[in-house]
Amino acid sequence: MTELPRPSSLPLPIQTERLVLRPYGHRDAPRVLDIHRRLDVIRWLGDPPYTPMASLVEAAAWIDDLNRLHEADPRCVGLAAEVRESGVVAGTVMIAPCPRSEPLDLQVGWHLHPDSTGRGYATEGARGLIDAAYAHLDGTAPDRPLLDLVWCGMFPDNKGSAAIARRLGLEDLGVRDDPWYDGDSQLFQTTRDHWTGARRERPVR
Numbered sequence: 001m002t003e004l005p006r007p008s009s010l011p012l013p014i015q016t017e018r019l020v021l022r023p024y025g026h027r028d029a030p031r032v033l034d035i036h037r038r039l040d041v042i043r044w045l046g047d048p049p050y051t052p053m054a055s056l057v058e059a060a061a062w063i064d065d066l067n068r069l070h071e072a073d074p075r076c077v078g079l080a081a082e083v084r085e086s087g088v089v090a091g092t093v094m095i096a097p098c099p100r101s102e103p104l105d106l107q108v109g110w111h112l113h114p115d116s117t118g119r120g121y122a123t124e125g126a127r128g129l130i131d132a133a134y135a136h137l138d139g140t141a142p143d144r145p146l147l148d149l150v151w152c153g154m155f156p157d158n159k160g161s162a163a164i165a166r167r168l169g170l171e172d173l174g175v176r177d178d179p180w181y182d183g184d185s186q187l188f189q190t191t192r193d194h195w196t197g198a199r200r201e202r203p204v205r
C-alpha cells in the first residue's frame with residue numbers, strides 16, 4: 001500500500017493540547033479497521049444497513065475516500081485525532097458534505113475507538129478542527145473559501161454525541177425531521193459569528 005498525497009485547504013497538522021489532527025495514511029489501516037469493524041461504532045454514523053469493515057483493503061479505501069473529501073468541497077477535511085503522548089489514533093474528526101444536499105451543506109462529525117472514549121478527545125479534536133477551519137477558511141483568497149454555516153446531527157438517543165455538541169457550544173435546534181438522513185435527528189448548527197461568540201462565552205470544558 002502506498003502513501004497518497006492528502007491535500008486540504010487547511011494548514012496541517014492541527015495541534016491541540018493533547019492531540020495532533022493529521023491526515024490518515026495507509027499505515028493507519030489496522031487502526032481504521034479496528035474502529036470500523038465494530039457495530040457499536042458504525043451504527044451511529046448514518047443510515048442503515050450497517051456493514052462492519054472486514055479487511056485492511058477496505059480500511060485503505062476508507063482512508064483514500066476520507067482524503068478525497070476536499071474534492072467535493074475544498075472546505076471539507078477528515079483527520080485522524082492522534083494522541084500526542086501515546087501516538088495512538090483515538091478516532092476521526094471531520095467536516096464533511098451532508099448527503100443529498102445541493103448546494104452542499106457541511107457537517108462536523110466525530111467518532112472514536114471505544115478504547116479512547118471518556119477522555120474528552122472528541123470534544124477537543126472537534127473544537128480544534130472548527131477553530132482552525134473558521135480561522136483559515138475566511139474567504140480572503142481563492143484557496144481560502146468562506147466557511148460559515150456548519151451543521152451537526154445525531155440520532156436522538158446518541159447522548160454522548162449530543163453532549164459533545166453542547167460542550168462545543170453549538171446551537172441546539174432540538175429533535176427534528178432530518179434533511180439529509182432518514183427519520184428524526186438531534187440537530188445543532190453553528191456559524192462563524194456564533195462560533196466566535198460561543199468560544200468567547202463558554203468555558204474550555
Ligand SMILES: CC(C)(COP(=O)(O)OP(=O)(O)OC[C@H]1O[C@@H](n2cnc3c(N)ncnc32)[C@H](O)[C@@H]1OP(=O)(O)O)[C@@H](O)C(=O)NCCC(=O)NCCS
Binds near residue numbers: 118
Ligand atoms: C460519540 C463519542 C465520540 C463520544 O465519546 P466521548 O468519549 O463521550 O466524548 P469525548 O471524547 O468528548 O469525551 C467526553 C467525556 O470524557 C470525559 N473526560 C474525561 N477527561 C476529560 C478531559 N480531560 N477533558 C474533557 N473531558 C474529559 C468527560 O467528562 C466526558 O465524559 P461524560 O460524558 O461521562 O461526562 C463516542 O462514543 C463514539 O465514537 N461513539 C460512536 C460513534 C458516534 O456515535 N459518533 C457520533 C455520530 S453523530
